[in-house]
Amino acid sequence: MNGIQEPSGAMTTSFAAPPFEVNDPWSTMTTTSVTTTTTTTTATSSDPMDIGTILSGLPLPQVYTTAFDLAQPVGGKITVSALNKILGVSGLPAATVDKILNIVVTPTRSNVTKGECSVTLALVAMAQKHMDVSIENLIAHREDLPVPHLPGLDSIDFGSANETDLYSASSSLPMVNHPVHVGSSIDPWRNSTVSTKSNGGYPPAPSFLASPPLPSPEIPRNTNPEATRKEMYQWFLNLDTISISFAPEKEGIFLFKHTNYIVESKNRQTTVIRRYSDFWWMLEVLAKRFPFRILPKLPPKRLGADEAFLERRLRGLIRFMNALVRHPVLRNDPLVISFLTEPVELAVWRKNVVISTDDEFTARLPISESLSKQVPHTLDTELEKIKKRLPTSIEYYRTIVHVLDRIQKRTEASAADYTRYSLALNALADCDRKCHVEDCYSCGQLSDGYRKMSTHLSQASHLLEDQARVTQRTMLESLKRHRDLLVSTQELLQRRDQSRDGNTVEMLKKRISTNEAKLKTLKTSAATAAAAATGDSSSVGLYDTQIEKVTNNINADRAELEIQNQRAILMQHTLWMEITYFHKCHTQIAGMYQAFVHGQMKTSQSQQDNWKALSSVVHELPMEVNGFN
Numbered sequence: 001m002n003g004i005q006e007p008s009g010a011m012t013t014s015f016a017a018p019p020f021e022v023n024d025p026w027s028t029m030t031t032t033s034v035t036t037t038t039t040t041t042t043a044t045s046s047d048p049m050d051i052g053t054i055l056s057g058l059p060l061p062q063v064y065t066t067a068f069d070l071a072q073p074v075g076g077k078i079t080v081s082a083l084n085k086i087l088g089v090s091g092l093p094a095a096t097v098d099k100i101l102n103i104v105v106t107p108t109r110s111n112v113t114k115g116e117c118s119v120t121l122a123l124v125a126m127a128q129k130h131m132d133v134s135i136e137n138l139i140a141h142r143e144d145l146p147v148p149h150l151p152g153l154d155s156i157d158f159g160s161a162n163e164t165d166l167y168s169a170s171s172s173l174p175m176v177n178h179p180v181h182v183g184s185s186i187d188p189w190r191n192s193t194v195s196t197k198s199n200g201g202y203p204p205a206p207s208f209l210a211s212p213p214l215p216s217p218e219i220p221r222n223t224n225p226e227a228t229r230k231e232m233y234q235w236f237l238n239l240d241t242i243s244i245s246f247a248p249e250k251e252g253i254f255l256f257k258h259t260n261y262i263v264e265s266k267n268r269q270t271t272v273i274r275r276y277s278d279f280w281w282m283l284e285v286l287a288k289r290f291p292f293r294i295l296p297k298l299p300p301k302r303l304g305a306d307e308a309f310l311e312r313r314l315r316g317l318i319r320f321m322n323a324l325v326r327h328p329v330l331r332n333d334p335l336v337i338s339f340l341t342e343p344v345e346l347a348v349w350r351k352n353v354v355i356s357t358d359d360e361f362t363a364r365l366p367i368s369e370s371l372s373k374q375v376p377h378t379l380d381t382e383l384e385k386i387k388k389r390l391p392t393s394i395e396y397y398r399t400i401v402h403v404l405d406r407i408q409k410r411t412e413a414s415a416a417d418y419t420r421y422s423l424a425l426n427a428l429a430d431c432d433r434k435c436h437v438e439d440c441y442s443c444g445q446l447s448d449g450y451r452k453m454s455t456h457l458s459q460a461s462h463l464l465e466d467q468a469r470v471t472q473r474t475m476l477e478s479l480k481r482h483r484d485l486l487v488s489t490q491e492l493l494q495r496r497d498q499s500r501d502g503n504t505v506e507m508l509k510k511r512i513s514t515n516e517a518k519l520k521t522l523k524t525s526a527a528t529a530a531a532a533a534t535g536d537s538s539s540v541g542l543y544d545t546q547i548e549k550v551t552n553n554i555n556a557d558r559a560e561l562e563i564q565n566q567r568a569i570l571m572q573h574t575l576w577m578e579i580t581y582f583h584k585c586h587t588q589i590a591g592m593y594q595a596f597v598h599g600q601m602k603t604s605q606s607q608q609d610n611w612k613a614l615s616s617v618v619h620e621l622p623m624e625v626n627g628f629n
Contacts (some may be wrong), residue, residue: 044078050105050117056148057120061147065116072158074472076307077111080416081156081465083120084423084458089152090124094426094454099133104534110409110416118494124148159466235328238369240267242321242340244314247273259310261317265325265340274339278303279317282339286330288357291499292574293330294492294582296323297484319481323488326340328581329360361570365563372569375576383493386579390490397483404476412468418461442622449621456614460607467603474599478592482585489582505568508561512554519550560620 071082080101087097100123105115112120119138125148126141127133138145247260264271283298298317301308325331325340334354342349376382429450435443526543622628 008563050115051119051135052113054115054135055118055142056115057179058142060118061150062282063150064121064154065375067150067153068114068117070153070156070158072469073114075311077113078117079412079465079468080105080109081461083112083117084419085156085158086117086150086153087120087124089150090128090148091151091155092127093430094423095430096127096133098420098423100127101420103133103135107417107420110413121148121150124150125407133441157467159462162590176398219227222563227399235584236326236587238267240265240325240331242266242318242325244318244321246310246314261314262570263321268341270341270343272343274346276313276317278339279320282335283320284356285335285357286333288359289333289335290330290360292487292492292571292578294327294485294578295330296320297488315477315480319477321482323481323484328577360574364570365566365568367566371573374573375569379572379576382579383496383575383618386489386582387493390486390493394483394486394490395611397479397486401476401479401483404471404479408468408471408476411464411471415461415464415468418457418464422454422457422461424448425457429454440628441629444625445620445622449617452617453614456610456617459610463603463606463610467599471596471598475592475596478588482589482592485582485585487581492575492578496571499571505564508557508564512557512561515550515554515557519547521548522547523603 067086068078071078071086083105084097084101087100092100100120103123104120105112122138122142122145123133125146126137128149129144129146131137131141243264243266245262245264247262258275258277261274261276262271263274279298280301283295286293287295296319297316298320299313303312324336330336338349339346422551429447432443432450433447437443497528522543526547
């Protein structure tokens with residue numbers, strides 16, 4: 001297994017992902033276009049040109065990238081509300097800000113790309129230098145653009161919602177800081193199937209021993225049912241949390257560049273760099289080692305992937321790794337530990353160790369006779385019930401994910417509309433500040449009211465944007481996490497059914513029965529030949545050789561049959577533990593919905609307070625006809 005093998009086009013059932021993400025219901029209006037033959041400030045035209053590509057290939061100042069990154073892009077895009085916050089520190093009049101947004105973003109859009117954000121900042125810089133704000137002028141000066149002045153950019157509050165918050169909240173015990181001991185007795189390789197080319201079959205002192213992995217309860221190996229129940233209780237305690245982010249730069253040349261990921265383990269306090277192919281290779285090995293475990297879902301690979309796909313795949317990798325380190329057995333596998341702790345490239349590490357792909361049952365033979373007593377007699381019935389129910393449950397979860405994704409995008413679009421409403425009111429306040437009637441007090445009151453209403457509408461936009469962000473990064477990801485669990489369990493049961501198709505036990509029994517009948521015939525023939533022999537023992541010796549050969553075959557088949565019977569017991573025991581783990585994972589559903597409802601209540605209360613404060617503002621506006629003389 002030396003070197004990194006890029007995954008081929010076809011994957012096994014264990015790795016096949018369901019439809020990766022739902023489609024963006026707002027994606028029908030994703031291209032902002034203008035024409036260079038007109039002076040209109042709108043973003044529509046019969047001869048479209050993609051605004052996001054106007055500044056492509058130009059060496060732009062660092063502030064362009066900094067502003068975009070601070071706005072928390074998702075899928076290579078930032079929200080209109082976030083863009084408005086950036087424009088808010090430019091010092092430009094509200095009418096100018098509104099004009100720039102209308103040039104770059106159509107009214108049906110709720111987010112912008114990095115290229116469109118760069119065009120927006122370029123227009124801001126032109127406005128700050130009192131240049132004509134138009135796409136035509138931008139194109140004319142694209143080689144000598146001024147630098148936008150954005151004081152206070154770093155202090156803008158774009159909100160925060162960590163991808164791993166939903167995993168951190170699921171740990172039932174507080175974090176325990178374990179001391180670091182080099183050469184600790186906590187040896188993750190003690191039950192490993194990993195061997196090396198030297199050093200007596202053990203790896204050289206692994207580099208991660210400088211920060212030893214935390215002990216974590218395993219799937220019970222006890223034969224005592226009470227001890228088994230106690231160990232089951234430990235499954236969800238002190239769970240690790242894995243965070244993954246993009247490495248700053250891609251590696252490779254031209255079309256063959258690949259994305260690196262920064263993988264951080266909260267409990268182990270380690271940070272490593274990994275490629276997508278490293279994740280795929282690890283799952284490939286785990287699938288061979290643990291064929292009857294619930295293996296997490298791995299997001300798919302795509303050539304020429306865009307930023308939106310890479311962002312979705314990043315979230316999929318976060319779900320994959322957190323599902324892996326929460327599994328009672330998989331999290332303790334030496335390969336998983338090395339993946340999270342080895343500081344060197346995995347391709348280099350793989351050259352120094354030989355990874356065995358023998359399944360987990362090989363090291364657990366022979367088994368205790370009492371192990372089979374732990375497996376309930378109703379296991380097969382329970383598995384069939386789960387198997388029958390899973391397809392429908394999976395489809396319902398896919399529907400729920402799709403619907404919630406649409407709700408989240410509509411909330412995001414509403415936030416963008418409130419931002420536009422707020423900007424328009426603010427600009428209107430400037431426009432209507434001076435009335436045609438001298439000493440008109442009422443028009444001034446209306447203008448001040450516009451400004452106050454603009455502030456509250458902007459606050460409504462921020463609340464909706466925060467709600468959309470939290471929904472996407474917590475509730476939506478939690479639903480996808482449980483959907484992935486259902487799909488992984490379905491694939492486990494499919495592997496179980498496939499293993500039964502071989503029917504090795506029945507084949508061995510049939511072969512033993514045939515050989516026993518053959519042995520009986522040989523012994524009878526040998527006895528007959530011995531009775532008829534008159535000093536010639538060659539024929540008798542021939543029978544003895546055949547009898548010995550058949551006897552050896554029978555003994556070998558009986559030994560193999562015993563192994564297969566024990567493996568069948570191990571498989572049943574493992575399946576029982578897996579569906580127990582699967583069942584216990586349903587406890588996360590309650591917490592998921594409790595957090596979601598609490599968040600909705602908090603947002604609704606904040607919105608109510610905001611509208612209540614705005615109510616007093618609108619009731620102070622002039623309503624008397626005589627006031628407008």
